[in-house]
Amino acid sequence: MPVLSRDSILSILDEGSRAFVFPMLDNGYVYLAASRMALFRSPGDWAITFEIFGYSPRTGMPDLNVTTFGSAVRPVKTVADFASDEAYRAFLANNENWQQEFFHPIEDQEWIDGDGDDVDPAAAHLILRGAEVPLPSRDDYARAGIALADPARVQIADMSRALAFTHRNAVLATNAERRACLPEDMTQLLLLDDWQHPDVCDPEALPSGSEAFRQLADVLVSQDTALYRPGPGNTHWSNWPDGGML
Numbered sequence: 750m751p752v753l754s755r756d757s758i759l760s761i762l763d764e765g766s767r768a769f770v771f772p773m774l775d776n777g778y779v780y781l782a783a784s785r786m787a788l789f790r791s792p793g794d795w796a797i798t799f800e801i802f803g804y805s806p807r808t809g810m811p812d813l814n815v816t817t818f819g820s821a822v823r824p825v826k827t828v829a830d831f832a833s834d835e836a837y838r839a840f841l842a843n844n845e846n847w848q849q850e851f852f853h854p855i856e857d858q859e860w861i862d863g864d865g866d867d868v869d870p871a872a873a874h875l876i877l878r879g880a881e882v883p884l885p886s887r888d889d890y891a892r893a894g895i896a897l898a899d900p901a902r903v904q905i906a907d908m909s910r911a912l913a914f915t916h917r918n919a920v921l922a923t924n925a926e927r928r929a930c931l932p933e934d935m936t937q938l939l940l941l942d943d944w945q946h947p948d949v950c951d952p953e954a955l956p957s958g959s960e961a962f963r964q965l966a967d968v969l970v971s972q973d974t975a976l977y978r979p980g981p982g983n984t985h986w987s988n989w990p991d992g993g994m995l
Contacts, residue, residue, distance in 0.1 A: 753795060753820065758966040761818055761846045762797075762956035766949045770847050771956060772799045772816055773949050774984060777995030779803040780906035781986040782811065783913035785921050785942055788969055789935040794821040795969040796935055798927050802854070802920045803986075804909040804993070806866050811909040813852040815922050817930040822848050825929055848930040854878055854920050855912075861905065868903040877912070878919050885911035894987065906993060910986055939965075939974055943982030950991075 765771040774781055782803045789796040796819030804811045824841060825848065831837040856879065860872035874881045885908060890897055893914035895907050913920050928935070945961040947954045956962040960980075967976045986992065 753793070753970055755963065755966040755970055757820075758795060758969055759957035759962065761820075762962065765818055765847050766947075766955050767952075770816060770849065771818075771949055772801055772814075772946070774801075774946055775948065775950055775989040775991040776993075777991060778807060778993065779805045780909065780993030781989055782906075782909040783917055783920055783986075784946075784984045785940065786944060787927055787937055787941070788939040788965060789819070789931060789937055790969060790972050791821075791932060791934040791936065794932065794935070795819055796822065796931055797965070797969070798922075798931075800922045800927065802909070802913055804906045806905075806993070809861070810853065810858060811855055811905065811912075811920075813854055813920065813922060813926070814849060815852065815926055815929065816847065816849045818847045819931070820846065821932050822846060823930050823932055824848055825850055850926070850929050852922065852926050860884060866905050868905060868908050870901060870903075877916060882916060882919075884908065885915055889915050938968060938972060939977065941979075943979075943984050945980055945982060946984050 762771060774784065779801070780803050781801065785800040787798045796817060799816045801814045802811065824844065826840065828834060828837040831840060854877055856876040860869055860875045862869040868884065872884060874883055887900065889911045890907065893911045895910055897903060897907060945959065947956055947959045947962070949955070964977045968974055
């Protein structure tokens with residue numbers, strides 16, 4: 750059975766940060782729109798999941814990244830997803846304590862202007878989790894704290910942030926998506942919509958140096974949620990202005 754201690758948990762998170770797997774909220778390739786974190790335990794194992802909804806111009810569609818860290822992470826990919834058995838074994842060895850999966854809450858692209866990173870000015874709706882929902886209104890942008898550079902040409906990044914404001918739960922993970930890489934016996938301890946996240950763009954700013962993550966590691970060890978005493982959170986997209994700028 751793996752050792753379950755504060756140091757062992759933080760060591761895995763630090764290793765993931767050095768491997769550029771731990772979520773980087775100011776990722777230069779992703780405009781952050783919404784995030785969420787959950788903590789899980791079973792009798793002998795622990796897990797943390799991070800949900801990041803945002804827009805990368807490289808992919809052309811907003812998507813949801815769910816990154817799972819833990820002592821017993823279950824891979825979703827199988828050997829059939831790889832060119833050889835050797836490649837699959839290498840993948841498992843390199844991802845023993847973390848996995849990443851991508852989901853697409855927005856199911857259509859008809860609302861995207863074909864010329865670039867803008868919303869089609871003629872579009873009125875999109876399909877979100879199987880339901881037709883209206884694109885954000887000008888009031889929605891204002892209420893979400895988004896200042897549109899050109900109200901006539903709304904950028905997909907701004908739309909993603911406004912949609913996360915009006916339909917937050919729908920753009921973030923379902924219970925099944927959150928648990929995609931978890932053993933079935935895991936129990937959820939905490940679900941956090943805001944926390945103090947380290948700026949891991951700085952290689953010296955590891956999770957183990959964060960008081961919030963030291964407390965969260967203590968929660969995972971003890972299963973006592975009272976050990977987490979949250980201070981001011983910083984996970985709102987407005988706190989990470991460099992995100993998506995590359």
